[in-house]
Amino acid sequence: MKKYLKTPRVLRRATLLAMLPVFFLAGCGQKTECEKSIDTAMGTVISQTVYVTGNSATTTNSEINEKITDVLLQKLNDLEQKELSWRLESAEVARINAAAGEGQTSVSPAMSEWLGRCRQISEESAGAFDVSIGRLSRLWDIDTWAAAGDSGDYELPRQEEIAEALATTGWQKIQLEQQADGDSVSIPAEMQLDLGAVGKGVALDEILKTLEAHPEVSGAVISVGGSILTYGSKPEGGAWQIAVTDPLDPSESVGVLTLDGGHCVSTSGDYERYVEVDGVRYHHILDPRTGSPAHSDVAGVTIVTKDGFLSDALSTACFVLGQEEGQKLLExxxxxxLFIDHEGTITMTEGMRQYFHLSNSQK
Structure with a gap:
């Protein structure tokens, strides 16, 4: 049984965690080239710092004189366009949604695995995590409004609309078949899948595979929105340090995660994407059980694992579940x-304590 440690702290207002793409990295050594880039892909910001030893030219798979950062960015674009997007007709998720109610749709082994893992986490979380909420996500459409930066004209969904969309959900209704001649999936009519809750985690796992295929990469730290991968080591040695800040006051750091290579970090909170109507904040993390933005006793959750898919899925599930049930799921x-409630109290697993250190100003 894991122990859970509570650390109260006093801030100017209720706080939560955000993982910022801010990395405390020393300059690249003479024998190591440092590739850095900030781009957009999969609807979010991609921040990369990659250390390449020896010849920086990439030759794997006939990729000549191409930076590793470019290879990784293309990998993410392919992932969105060919597999994860529900908007692009070329993607597997979009094809599954288009065939809702029409029987089995052939899918890749990777998609079959992802959906199988989604079903498992849905079961283990008692439905707090569910990728069948596509119609609810589109109904609330908070991501679009938040990206536009102006929620003045946002119109809340009516309760009857929420109930109608909620009736189309249910992870148990996602049917997977794995046979010798290929994998397939079927969903009922009206159901729509949305893998946004695991997309960034999947991206981290795919990035890791790509890095492992390039022996010239000695270390990297890569942020896909709120999910971060550490890989290998820094030229000067020592662990990777990732700043953790109060997203209600981004100029203030609340602490640092100190991690070796091979860790994945994902965070979920009500500060990431939201709209405000009549002084009430409506965030993008929906509770599949109610059809509305989740309300629990936590304001933010950060998960550390060595599995990107799992870190992403668990951060969403734990945010919806709250501290007590979320801790049981993590076990x-x-x-x-690490959980932060609306009073600013930090609750963390015993194992997290070895990674997270409060900044001096917050002790």
Whole structure:
């Protein structure tokens, strides 16, 4: 049984965690080239710092004189366009949605695995995590409004609309078949899948595979929105340090995660994407059980694992579940987590304590 440690702290207002793409990295050594880039892909900001030893030219798979950062960015674009997007007709998720109610749709082994893992986490979280909420996501459409930066004209969904969309959900209704001649999936009519809750985690796992295929990469730290991968080591040695800041006051750092290579970090909170109507904040993390933005006793959750898919999925599930039930879920997956409630109290697993250190100003 894991122990959970509570650390109260006093801030100017209720706080939550955000993982910022801010990395405390020393300059590249003479024998190591440092590639850095900030781009957009999969609807979010991609920040990369990659250390390449020896010849920086990439030759794997006939890629000549191409930077590793460019290779990784293309990998993410392919992931969105060919597999994860529900908007692009070329993607598997969009094809599954288009065939809702029409029987089995052939899918890649990777998609079959992802959906199988989604079903498992849905079951283990008692439905707090569910990728069948596509119609609810589109109904609220908070991502679009938040990206536009102006929620003045946002119109809340009516309760009857929420109930109608909620009736189309249900992870148990996602049917997977794995046979010798290929994998397939079927969903009922009206259901729509949305893998946004695991997309960034999937991206981290795919990035890791790509980095492992390039022996010239000695270390990297890569942020896909709120999810971060550490890989290998820094030229000067020492662990990777990732700043953790109060997103209600981004100029203030609340602490640092100190991690070796091979860790994935994901965070979920009500500060990431939201709209405000009549002084009430409506965020993008929906509770599949109610059809509305989740209301729990936590304002933010950060998960550390060595599995990107799992870190992403668990951060969403734990945010919806809250501290007590979220901690029980983490035990099932041997994952480490840190919760911040609306009073600013930090609750973390015992294992997380070895990674997270409060900044001096917050002690």
């Amino acid at each position: 099932k997956y041997d994952a480490e987590g």
